[in-house]
Amino acid sequence: MSIAGEKINPAAQTMETEPLSIEKSVDKRRAIVFKNRFKDKAGPGIPEKYLRKTPPNLPGMSELDVIRHFTRLSKLNYSVDSNFYPLGSCTMKYNPKINEDIAGFDEFANLHPLADDSSAQGTLEFLHRFEQMLIELCGMSAFTLQPAAGAHGEFTGIMIAKKYFKTNGAGQRNEIIIPDSAHGTNPATASMLGFNLINIKSGGDGRIDIQTLKNTLNRKTAVVMLTIPNTLGIFESGIESIVKISHEAGALVYMDGANFNALTGILKPGMLGIDIMHLNMHKTFSTPHGGGGPGAGAVGVGEKLKGFLPVPRIKQENGMYGLDFNLPDSIGRVKSFFGNTGVLLKAYSYLLMHSVQELAQIAENAVINANYVKENLARLYPPYSKERCMHECVLQPHPNLLKNGIRTIDIAKRLLDYGFYAPTIYFPLIVPEAIMIEPTETESKETLDKFIEAMKKIYQESVETPETVKNAPHTMPVKRLDEVEAARKPNLRW
Numbered sequence: 001m002s003i004a005g006e007k008i009n010p011a012a013q014t015m016e017t018e019p020l021s022i023e024k025s026v027d028k029r030r031a032i033v034f035k036n037r038f039k040d041k042a043g044p045g046i047p048e049k050y051l052r053k054t055p056p057n058l059p060g061m062s063e064l065d066v067i068r069h070f071t072r073l074s075k076l077n078y079s080v081d082s083n084f085y086p087l088g089s090c091t092m093k094y095n096p097k098i099n100e101d102i103a104g105f106d107e108f109a110n111l112h113p114l115a116d117d118s119s120a121q122g123t124l125e126f127l128h129r130f131e132q133m134l135i136e137l138c139g140m141s142a143f144t145l146q147p148a149a150g151a152h153g154e155f156t157g158i159m160i161a162k163k164y165f166k167t168n169g170a171g172q173r174n175e176i177i178i179p180d181s182a183h184g185t186n187p188a189t190a191s192m193l194g195f196n197l198i199n200i201k202s203g204g205d206g207r208i209d210i211q212t213l214k215n216t217l218n219r220k221t222a223v224v225m226l227t228i229p230n231t232l233g234i235f236e237s238g239i240e241s242i243v244k245i246s247h248e249a250g251a252l253v254y255m256d257g258a259n260f261n262a263l264t265g266i267l268k269p270g271m272l273g274i275d276i277m278h279l280n281m282h283k284t285f286s287t288p289h290g291g292g293g294p295g296a297g298a299v300g301v302g303e304k305l306k307g308f309l310p311v312p313r314i315k316q317e318n319g320m321y322g323l324d325f326n327l328p329d330s331i332g333r334v335k336s337f338f339g340n341t342g343v344l345l346k347a348y349s350y351l352l353m354h355s356v357q358e359l360a361q362i363a364e365n366a367v368i369n370a371n372y373v374k375e376n377l378a379r380l381y382p383p384y385s386k387e388r389c390m391h392e393c394v395l396q397p398h399p400n401l402l403k404n405g406i407r408t409i410d411i412a413k414r415l416l417d418y419g420f421y422a423p424t425i426y427f428p429l430i431v432p433e434a435i436m437i438e439p440t441e442t443e444s445k446e447t448l449d450k451f452i453e454a455m456k457k458i459y460q461e462s463v464e465t466p467e468t469v470k471n472a473p474h475t476m477p478v479k480r481l482d483e484v485e486a487a488r489k490p491n492l493r494w
């Protein structure tokens, strides 16, 4: 099948044309028939009254039907393992398979969560070593590995700030300053913890205006919460002044480091005076991201906040590792047991495989790849900020496309026909019709060139045959959804 002479998604070419929702069940057809060994008796200890009188209402399918159905569904999945996944802010980089092997080691995977410290030495040791690595990498004084996600890390970090001010008799500090270029979870975290949000606008270059920040800081400011690099993919180059004036005003500085992929091995936030930060294992450190699976969001703090970290802390004494609950100022537990150790093990394996120099190279390549895509598309999809970007770039449709009624959603849908996952769209909110592309360092130049080529073709189609783009996707098993209807009346089963 081809559209306008173009080769389309190779996965789609092998797909059956039969609609997914067709009813396949045939009455009385069975894959397996269990002999009723207990026909006339109640079975081992099961009282007669609990025995089923009518057979279960299962779909009637042969084993082969079932296999074909699920194999077909599995082929409809899109993943980093199948193709390019340029979802901005999400860092959909390759997840090395060796991470999975290590996390699957019996000694880790089968450890009982209630095992006493002496039989959990291996797990405790890796958690301790991992904390030390993150301390070294980020220049912070201590890390906790408990939080289960980035947003959970923010929540933990801001709880620490809250307790810090309360303990130091500064409970009146109930405001958090957040620039409009921050990730959406930042304001959500601040408001869930009862802080008043003070939003500040970024300047034309996508950065915080230092004077605006200066005028906004006051004796009620608890935290200045920054996403670095911010959601425009821009580095806050005034960070040293930002930290200085925030500290002078008595506030703490929080760094959302979910996207540390651009900075690993290059920048130590602790050296900039950052007080609290979090890292997403499922972005920077190559653990799988998406699909609702578990994540992990380590939180690092500066010296004066160490005492507020969640308990238990992992301690090392006389060559033995153990859990320390004795931290009187601790905010308490934020996660059961040791956090998501399986995820942490994958991230730890990734760090073991790379020296700091290699991590710096990874960050540089992530930045180079994003700028390569940005520069090659700049003429047809103008970048929102003229600055050099970090690990991701934010583009907009050319006025020629808007004039033809083409919107970002149309471009995203058309990309699916070309076999690419769509970038993040309509985020950050401050950019109209935003197209946020994060290639990651694990993609080759050849892949990026193919993506750039597809984007250029979509531009051409939008000018010449805009209906092709407006009605996309043409090759997907599910065509364009009515998004309002889909949200209000989701059809979650058939």
Ligand SMILES: *Cc1c(COP(=O)(O)O)cnc(C)c1O
Pocket: 089, 090, 149, 150, 151, 152, 183, 185, 227, 256, 258, 259, 280, 295, 297
């Ligand atoms: C992804 C992301 C988060 C949230 O992380 P989750 O693990 O999805 O909760 C927070 N901040 C930034 C900048 C992010 O990119």
